[in-house]
Amino acid sequence: MKAKLVLFVVVFLVWLGLSWSVDVQHLVVGAVVSLLVTAAAAGMFRRTPRLLKRPGRYFYFLFGYVPLFIWEVVKANFDVAYRVLNPVLPIRPGIVKVKTDLKSDLALTFLANSITLTPGTMTVDVDRENGFLYVHWINVKDPDIEGATRLVAGRFEPLLRKIFEPEEESE
Amino acid sequence: MSDTLGMVFIGIGLFFDFVGCLGLVRLPNVYNRLQAATKCVTLGTCSILFGVFLSMGFVAAGIKALLCIVFLVLTAPVSAHAIARGSHRSGIRLTEKSVTDAYAEDDEGEA
Numbered sequence: 001m002k003a004k005l006v007l008f009v010v011v012f013l014v015w016l017g018l019s020w021s022v023d024v025q026h027l028v029v030g031a032v033v034s035l036l037v038t039a040a041a042a043g044m045f046r047r048t049p050r051l052l053k054r055p056g057r058y059f060y061f062l063f064g065y066v067p068l069f070i071w072e073v074v075k076a077n078f079d080v081a082y083r084v085l086n087p088v089l090p091i092r093p094g095i096v097k098v099k100t101d102l103k104s105d106l107a108l109t110f111l112a113n114s115i116t117l118t119p120g121t122m123t124v125d126v127d128r129e130n131g132f133l134y135v136h137w138i139n140v141k142d143p144d145i146e147g148a149t150r151l152v153a154g155r156f157e158p159l160l161r162k163i164f165e166p167e168e169e170s171e
Numbered sequence: 172m173s174d175t176l177g178m179v180f181i182g183i184g185l186f187f188d189f190v191g192c193l194g195l196v197r198l199p200n201v202y203n204r205l206q207a208a209t210k211c212v213t214l215g216t217c218s219i220l221f222g223v224f225l226s227m228g229f230v231a232a233g234i235k236a237l238l239c240i241v242f243l244v245l246t247a248p249v250s251a252h253a254i255a256r257g258s259h260r261s262g263i264r265l266t267e268k269s270v271t272d273a274y275a276e277d278d279e280g281e282a
Contacts, residue, residue: 017238020231077187077214080207084194093203093265116248117213122206123248124255136202136255 008038057163064159065110072118072155079119083138094140095124096148098133100157107164114156121152177226184218187211201258202265209251217243 015030016022083090098115102108112123112133120138127134135152142148194207220236220243227233 014238017234018231020229020234073210073214076210077190080194080210081187081190084190084197084207089197091198091203093199095202095265112252113245113248116209116251117244120206122202122209122255123252124202124259125252136206138203138206 004038004042007042008034011037060159060163065156065163068155068159069114069117072114076117076119090139092139093136095134095136096140096142096152098135098152099146099149100131100133100153102157102160102164103128103131104164107160110160110164111153111156114160115152118155173228174226177222177224180218180222180225182222184215184220184222187215187218189215191215200265201263202255205251205255209247213243213247 011034012030015034016026019026019030100108100111102111108126108128112126115121115123115133115135122136122138123133124136125134126132133153135148137148137152142151188211191207191211194211195204198204198207217240220240223236224233227236
């Protein structure tokens with residue numbers, strides 16, 4: 001029930017942002033659409049959300065993760081631009097294994113997406129049982145597990161553990 | 172003022188989108204091409220959308236552009252991940268220049 005309520009509020013807020021005009025017509029249509037979407041999609045979010053249990057994680061997310069993420073994305077783009085515009089095409093591609101001890105779905109998703117958007121690396125597959133990520137690296141600096149883990153996931157993992165890990169158990 | 176700033180952001184976005192497309196042509200195989208396509212095109216398009224928001228201001232179109240940034244950042248890596256995993260499972264090898272392929276060594280990537 002709580003999960004449905006949260007989903008409804010989020011969908012309704014997105015609707016308000018999209019229409020960006022507050023009158024009766026928009027609000028009523030938005031409420032109806034949000035109800036329909038909530039009814040259709042509620043099965044996808046079974047866990048009960050604990051929004052306000054640890055407000056500290058929103059702080060870490062907004063001021064720790066988001067700036068780091070934007071900085072890494074900008075760096076990644078200059079990296080790709082350098083490689084593509086260089087006539088020699090300086091690449092050393094390969095797929096490396098990266099170890100992670102994050103367990104929950106949300107944390108793993110964020111880690112994989114962060115790796116994809118940061119310099120030279122792209123997540124190919126996730127092995128949840130053993131805690132490995134397979135990462136395609138455009139310029140392999142260290143082919144073994146420990147070195148690759150430190151270089152690829154080291155920047156994000158501690159922060160994501162602080163944000164997502166303690167309160168969630170994978171289903 | 173915000174109009175000029177918006178134009179600057181749109182210009183930066185166009186540059187990175189161009190680099191992404193160039194990478195799509197120049198890089199050797201599907202995995203390397205995906206790297207260029209996801210990274211550059213994500214930031215390039217986000218930058219264009221942000222420029223649109225800056226020059227439009229807080230009106231319906233501007234807010235839509237901001238929402239599009241959120242959706243783009245959430246979905247682009249997921250689709251890249253799906254394409255890369257699918258190509259490895261359907262047997263597309265890395266280039267000869269490749270250094271290591273831990274995915275194939277673990278027999279994970281076999282169909």
